Amino acid sequence: xxxxxxxxxxxxxxxxxxxxxxxxxxxxxxxxxxxxxxxxxxxxxxxxxxxxxxxxxxxxxxxxxxxxxxxxxxxxxxxxxxxxxxxxxxxxxxxxxxxxxxxxx
Numbered sequence: 001x002x003x004x005x006x007x008x009x010x011x012x013x014x015x016x017x018x019x020x021x022x023x024x025x026x027x028x029x030x031x032x033x034x035x036x037x038x039x040x041x042x043x044x045x046x047x048x049x050x051x052x053x054x055x056x057x058x059x060x061x062x063x064x065x066x067x068x069x070x071x072x073x074x075x076x077x078x079x080x081x082x083x084x085x086x087x088x089x090x091x092x093x094x095x096x097x098x099x100x101x102x103x104x105x
Contacts, residue, residue: 050075
C-alpha cells in the first residue's frame with residue numbers, strides 16, 4: 001500500500017521522535033521553571049543549615065585567625081572548592097578548544 005504524503009503523522013513522528021502537536025512537551029520555559037523550583041529548595045535548605053549551625057569556631061589560615069560561625073566557615077570552604085573546580089574545568093575546556101583549533105589548521 002502506497003503511503004500518502006499528506007497523511008496525518010502518527011504519534012512520535014516528529015523530527016525528534018515527539019509529536020509536534022503534543023501540548024505537554026518540554027520547553028525552555030518549563031526547564032527554567034524547574035530550575036527556579038530547584039534553586040528555591042536549595043535556598044530553603046541553605047537557610048535551615050545556617051540557622052542550625054550558628055556556633056562559632058576558630059579558623060586559622062596562614063597568618064589570619066578569626067572567630068566565625070560554623071556555617072559561614074563551611075560555606076566559604078564550599079564556595080572556594082566550587083571556584084577551584086570551575087577554574088580547573090574552564091582551563092580544560094580552553095585546552096581542548098585550542099587542540100581542536102590547531103587540528104583544523
